[in-house]
Amino acid sequence: MSDQVRIIRFKVADRVFHVFIMVTFLIQSVTGMGRLLYHTNWGKAVVGIFGGYEGASTVHNTVGILMIIGFVIHIIYILAKVEWKSWRKSLLDADSLVPRPADAVQFGQQIRWFFGLGPRPSFDRWTYWEKFDYWAVFWGMPLLGISGVLLMYPLAASRIMPGWVLNVMVLFHRAEALLAMLYIFIIHFTIGHLRRGMFPMNEGMFAGSVELEKEKEEKALWIARLQEEGRLEQAKVLGPAPWYRTAYFIFGYTALAVGLYLLLIIIVYRNYIEWH
Amino acid sequence: MDPRRLLRKAVLRIILGLLGAVFLWPPAASAQEEVTSSIRRYKDREVSTGYYEEHEVKPRRTRPFVQQKEVVRRYSAPVTQYRPRAAVEPSVRSRMEDSHEGIQFYELRRCEECHVEEAKHSHTVKANLTCRQCHGGEPIAGINYYYSPMNPIRRNAYVCAKCHEGASVSFATFLVHEPKAGDPATRKTFASLYYSNWFMYLLIVGTLAFFGLHTLIWVGKETYHAVSEKMKTKPEAEPPPAEKPEPKEPENE
Structure with missing residues (x-):
């Protein structure tokens, strides 16, 4: 691992944001599922960890507000990162997460490759599924955040809208939360852990750097671009320290275990989940 | 200028102005609301648990339930047939002073024996409330009975505000006892909940089906490639490639 040439992919701030959303998302998942399944023994036991239904609600609400603050900070952060003088280039070049026409083309190529109709596409720094993962948060966070805040303050909310809108908000909050959990625990985890070359774990998001040889296969356009622009040498970094690697393996696998456990619970208790 | 002409001109203008105003003036109503919006009414004073007169509030306008035509007909049409069970119909009972009047062995029964679905909701399951804490003691008035605390015109002050100050x-x-969002009947009674449910359902199924298949094919394809590459490289790495057909023989035997 340490012999491999590694190049930087995520800055410290990006990794901090990821760890932040991991921790808060899992806390919200556990407290949310516990309350959703409160009429079952499992729900009562989980809620009991947080000191009963009220306690779990307090944790859920507090962490929810933290998440919203984190999301706002992230938006300020990315807006500050854009070079507004040359915004067109800054937003639309290959180092940006903004979807480009090339993503649609690569998606088409990938589907063709799935069915043996073409060669495997080579990607740039961010692939279309990585962009989807990123932008999906921008759909889920406002929906969960707005419905959550309205439900947190129902008296104030019913002053600006009819009270029965909260019935609909409960549905939105639960359904969107289930979608987010199922997506992360099934699809995000599979892509991050089970893909070839990723097992046992795609360490990029924790280590911040990725192996150059592996990326040459999948993200050939990115490496080629780095070489062309003469930035490859300066992108090379040292691998993660052993203690740090141990720490993020423990952390990552704990998160994975919690997620898979919740997935199991969703499957087992599927008939007890009422999203409305 | 002649002051008389000036006066006449001014009077004429006032009369013309008043005539114009007749067309622009809002018509006088016998009972006008202080504000017209049903949402913003009493916005600055809404935190109080004040009692509102019926003409001041229009709770039915903000209710999501669309009144079904059948229910209306049941009421407006004169009784042409003898219908002994008419009084049992919920629409009638919701307006009765004692909503359970005439039910046999009522004293021996429990609420949830008949109101099965109503007993399962967040206020009972999560907040641990009993039915009577909101609906009151005997006789339990129908929610639309005029003097009922549950009547929408005063429910907020007499029932909800007991806990939700x-x-x-x-x-x-x-809606504490909300209808099932997936129930076809909800399309008529609470359309926004019904369509929101369908929207979220399709979103979840669509997203998971699309990306689930995408990931499944992807992982399968990559694994297949990995295995087939290993199969290709192995014979070259091993010194005797001629041994390859030999392990098949014991299988055939």
Whole structure:
């Protein structure tokens, strides 16, 4: 691992944001599922960890507000990162997460490759599924955040809208939360852990750097671009320290275990989940 | 200028102005609301648990339930047939002073024996409330009975505000016993919940089906490639490639 040439992919701030959303998302998942399944023994036991239904609600609400603050900070952060003088280039070049026409083309190529109709596409720094993962948060966070805040303050909310809108908000909050959990625990985890070359774990998001040889296969356009622009040498970094690697393996696998456990619970208790 | 002409001109203008105003003036109503919006009514004072007169509030306007035509007909049409069970119909009972009047062995029964679905909701399951804490003691008045505390015109102040301090009329339109969002009947009674449910359902199924298949094919394809590459490289790495057909023989035997 340490012999491999590694190049930087995520800055410290990006990794901090990821760890932040991991921790808060899992806390919200556990407290949310516990309350959703409160009429079952499992729900009562989980809620009991947080000191009963009220306690779990307090944790859920507090962490929810933290998440919203984190999301706002992230938006300020990315807006500050854009070079507004040359915004067109800054937003639309290959180092940006903004979807480009090339993503649609690569998606088409990938589907063709799935069915043996073409060669495997080579990607740039961010692939279309990585962009989807990123932008999906921008759909889920406002929906969960707005419905959550309205439900947190129902008296104030019913002053600006009819009270029965909260019935609909409960549905939105639960359904969107289930979608987010199922997506992360099934699809995000599979892509991050089970893909070839990723097992046992795609360490990029924790280590911040990725192996150059592996990326040459999948993200050939990115490496080629780095070489062309003469930035490859300066992108090379040292691998993660052993203690740090141990720490993020423990952390990552704990998160994975919690997620898979919740997935199991969703499957087992599927008939007890009422999203409305 | 002649002051008389000036006066006449001014009077004429005032008369013309008043005539014009007749067309622009809002018509006088016998009972006008202070504000017209049903949402913003009493916005600055809504935190109080004040009692509102019926003409001041229009709770039915903010209710999501669309009244079904059948229910209306049942009421407006004169009784042409003898219908002994008419009094049992919920629409009638919801307006009775004692909503359970005439039910046999009522004293021996429990609420949830008949109101099965109504007994399962967040207020009972999560907040541990009993039916009577909101619906009151015997005789339990129908929710639309005029003097019932549950009547939408005062429900907020007399029922909700017992726990939710400062509950407004708008707040009280939250449906505690909400209909099942997936139930076809909900399309008529609570359309926004029904269509929101379908929207979220399709979103979840669509997203998971699309990306689930995408990931499944992807992982399968990559694994297949990995295995086939290993199969290709192995014979070259091993010194005797001629041994390859030999392990098949014991299988055939």
